[in-house]
Amino acid sequence: MEFASNILRSILSKIGEYLVYSFIHRANYLLRFKNIVEELKREDGNLRSTRDGVQYEVERAKRNSEEIEKHVENWLTDVQNVLEEIQRLEDDMQMKKTFLCGLYPNWGWRYKLGRRAVKKMSEMAKLRESGKFDRLSHSTTLPGVQVRKDFISFKPTEYAFSQIMEALKNDKMNMVGLYGMGGVGKTTLAKAVGNKAKEKKLFAEVVMVTVTRNPDFKNIQGQIAESLDLKLHEEFIKRRAQRLRLRLKEEKKILIILDDVWRMLNLTTIGIPFGDDHKGCTILLTTRQQEVCKSMRCQPRIQLDTLNEDEALTLFKKHMAQLGQTTKENLRVLNMGISDQSCNAVLIQFRHGLQNLEELEISRCRVQMLFQLEDVEQELSLPCLKVLYLYWLQELECLCNGPTHLLSMPNLNKLSVTRCNRLRYMFSPSLARNFMQLEELNIRGCVELEEIFDEDDAEYNHLHSPLLFPNLSFIDIQNCDKLRSLFPVSITHLLSLQNLTTLQLYHCKRLTHLFSSTLARNLLQLESIFIQNCKELEKLIVEDVHVQLGLFPNLSSISVKKCGKLKTLFPAVTIARSGLQKLRTLNVESSSQLEVLFGHKDEADMTSDREMVLPRLEELTLEQLASLVNFCPVGYHFKFPSLSRLLVTKCPKITTRFSVDQNRSVHAEGKEPQMGKEDGDMKQSRRKTTVEIDCWGFYGVESILPPYIRKQ
Numbered sequence: 001m002e003f004a005s006n007i008l009r010s011i012l013s014k015i016g017e018y019l020v021y022s023f024i025h026r027a028n029y030l031l032r033f034k035n036i037v038e039e040l041k042r043e044d045g046n047l048r049s050t051r052d053g054v055q056y057e058v059e060r061a062k063r064n065s066e067e068i069e070k071h072v073e074n075w076l077t078d079v080q081n082v083l084e085e086i087q088r089l090e091d092d093m094q095m096k097k098t099f100l101c102g103l104y105p106n107w108g109w110r111y112k113l114g115r116r117a118v119k120k121m122s123e124m125a126k127l128r129e130s131g132k133f134d135r136l137s138h139s140t141t142l143p144g145v146q147v148r149k150d151f152i153s154f155k156p157t158e159y160a161f162s163q164i165m166e167a168l169k170n171d172k173m174n175m176v177g178l179y180g181m182g183g184v185g186k187t188t189l190a191k192a193v194g195n196k197a198k199e200k201k202l203f204a205e206v207v208m209v210t211v212t213r214n215p216d217f218k219n220i221q222g223q224i225a226e227s228l229d230l231k232l233h234e235e236f237i238k239r240r241a242q243r244l245r246l247r248l249k250e251e252k253k254i255l256i257i258l259d260d261v262w263r264m265l266n267l268t269t270i271g272i273p274f275g276d277d278h279k280g281c282t283i284l285l286t287t288r289q290q291e292v293c294k295s296m297r298c299q300p301r302i303q304l305d306t307l308n309e310d311e312a313l314t315l316f317k318k319h320m321a322q323l324g325q326t327t328k329e330n331l332r333v334l335n336m337g338i339s340d341q342s343c344n345a346v347l348i349q350f351r352h353g354l355q356n357l358e359e360l361e362i363s364r365c366r367v368q369m370l371f372q373l374e375d376v377e378q379e380l381s382l383p384c385l386k387v388l389y390l391y392w393l394q395e396l397e398c399l400c401n402g403p404t405h406l407l408s409m410p411n412l413n414k415l416s417v418t419r420c421n422r423l424r425y426m427f428s429p430s431l432a433r434n435f436m437q438l439e440e441l442n443i444r445g446c447v448e449l450e451e452i453f454d455e456d457d458a459e460y461n462h463l464h465s466p467l468l469f470p471n472l473s474f475i476d477i478q479n480c481d482k483l484r485s486l487f488p489v490s491i492t493h494l495l496s497l498q499n500l501t502t503l504q505l506y507h508c509k510r511l512t513h514l515f516s517s518t519l520a521r522n523l524l525q526l527e528s529i530f531i532q533n534c535k536e537l538e539k540l541i542v543e544d545v546h547v548q549l550g551l552f553p554n555l556s557s558i559s560v561k562k563c564g565k566l567k568t569l570f571p572a573v574t575i576a577r578s579g580l581q582k583l584r585t586l587n588v589e590s591s592s593q594l595e596v597l598f599g600h601k602d603e604a605d606m607t608s609d610r611e612m613v614l615p616r617l618e619e620l621t622l623e624q625l626a627s628l629v630n631f632c633p634v635g636y637h638f639k640f641p642s643l644s645r646l647l648v649t650k651c652p653k654i655t656t657r658f659s660v661d662q663n664r665s666v667h668a669e670g671k672e673p674q675m676g677k678e679d680g681d682m683k684q685s686r687r688k689t690t691v692e693i694d695c696w697g698f699y700g701v702e703s704i705l706p707p708y709i710r711k712q
């Protein structure tokens with residue numbers, strides 16, 4: 001009985017303690033009501049501050065196109081719900097709940113609100129603590145390589161596509177090359193390959209970057225890194241490459257598409273591991289040149305062939321039809337690689353949509369006449385065209401056939417013609433009339449080209465036409481083996497060339513001369529002449545009965561190399577009356593028949609003033625000239641007050657006497673050939689002058705030197 005009594009007392013004691021605790025706890029809601037209200041407001045403010053900080057970071061991440069973490073979005077939703085409940089609770093607390101006509105507070109109401117407030121404060125504390133996020137967002141997953149929905153597949157693209165896909169399935173092929181002319185669809189095909197490879201799960205990642213003609217390694221690294229959600233904070237390319245390489249090696253299977261490659265790339269410099277360094281990395285590159293594929297050791301090398309006429313016209317018409325009127329009116333660049341005769345048809349048919357075209361490239365077309373205007377009634381006008389590229393038109397015989405007045409390119413300033421192997425002449429005078437603003441002319445690898453101008457032009461009326469090429473400033477002609485002349489004497493009176501500044505000629509083996517003296521007289525702005533490997537070149541200027549004095553007043557640089565039949569550079573009268581007054585560099589090398597640099601035909605051609613001055617000549621180089629006897633005719637005296645370097649080497653027959661006077665001016669005097677064995681090697685002492693004279697390996701030379709020149 002006593003035992004039971006003890007148990008009962010223990011139970012009653014516990015019940016009592018619980019009741020007392022419960023009473024005190026509940027009484028706190030009443031006794032501390034005002035304090036609870038204040039604490040609730042403080043906790044509300046703290047949570048709002050935390051919420052505002054998180055919201056600010058979220059907004060900043062969104063402005064950077066980053067995706068917000070899901071748990072952060074859920075937290076913000078929970079906070080918003082709690083704050084709304086707290087607001088309603090605070091509104092309830094502001095209400096004066098009383099009874100008995102307001103004599104006594106409503107204790108039940110206070111108890112209820114106090115209890116709710118304490119519970120919400122606990123929730124807010126937990127939310128505030130959980131709002132300390134390490135990361136609120138992550139970079140948005142950008143869409144992969146996208147192919148246009150209107151992509152049209154033709155037989156050449158289908159065949160190349162299947163070849164590339166087969167190569168990508170072969171683990172032993174880690175460098176695949178796709179080549180073809182510009183505009184044929186290499187980029188679009190590469191994108192289609194990337195999509196299919198990702199869809200077939202051949203690679204976990206597919207990255208496509210654009211390389212361009214002038215590759216920017218930092219930009220290429222950035223494109224790859226961005227696709228892989230990698231931040232490259234390093235400044236130097238080498239350090240960026242190391243980090244990029246480490247990231248790429250984390251991918252077990254990755255395809256990197258290098259689009260628009262123009263020359264061999266050093267992938268190690270960029271940071272792309274491949275081959276034994278990372279067998280899971282496969283490269284697909286696109287280029288215009290098969291040579292690039294070879295230099296990059298691509299296996300296989302896949303060609304994307306040109307479309308036939310029907311396919312090309314279908315594709316071009318579809319693209320033109322899809323262009324809005326505004327887009328057509330603002331079309332700036334057009335690259336055409338259409339086979340057969342259709343490129344002319346395209347230009348004629350769509351001429352109204354090409355009114356703002358500024359750059360046109362036509363390449364690898366089997367076209368005989370570029371502009372066929374025989375049966376055209378309306379003018380073909382490209383009023384804004386500034387640049388015209390013609391590349392690898394193997395069957396092109398002439399630029400224009402038909403009435404040239406129907407062709408209008410009033411603002412064309414650059415014409416580049418490369419590897420048009422059947423082209424025999426460039427312009428007729430009537431065609432050249434359409435290129436009055438032409439500034440730059442490049443002709444390369446046209447092996448059948450014989451003349452720049454076709455002299456037979458019944459259409460041209462020179463009496464009522466302006467002089468041709470008044471704005472032409474740059475001429476570059478290379479590897480035209482059959483070119484006989486630049487400007488025939490018969491059309492000299494039609495040319496202006498008043499603004500020509502640079503003339504470059506390389507490997508024009510049959511070219512015999514450059515200018516008539518009449519034309520040379522008008523080259524007032526010519527600054528540079530570079531001639532190399534023109535084996536039949538006999539003279540630069542064809543002299544006529546009229547002696548021209550003072551030619552080339554602005555010429556500053558002359559370089560002539562490997563012109564085996566050249567016997568003289570200029571007539572001496574070229575310098576008379578202020579000719580060549582701005583010449584700074586004169587370089588003549590490896591011209592075995594050159595006898596004298598400045599010569600004359602006969603005594604009648606000699607001027608009364610035998611002393612010539614080249615006041616600005618700084619460098620004179622005469623090298624490997626086996627037949628050179630004199631710098632100038634016997635009896636002439638040349639003076640070079642600004643010469644700082646004279647190099648004469650392997651000129652065994654030279655007899656010109658070089659000397660330096662007390663004013664440090666170098667002199668050259670033409671002497672009669674004499675037999676001698678002296679081999680001079682003279683360097684001026686640097687003790688009193690900075691002028692340096694190097695004369696190596698010539699025989700029969702006489703030297704008159706001032707005391708401070710030390711002979712060695």
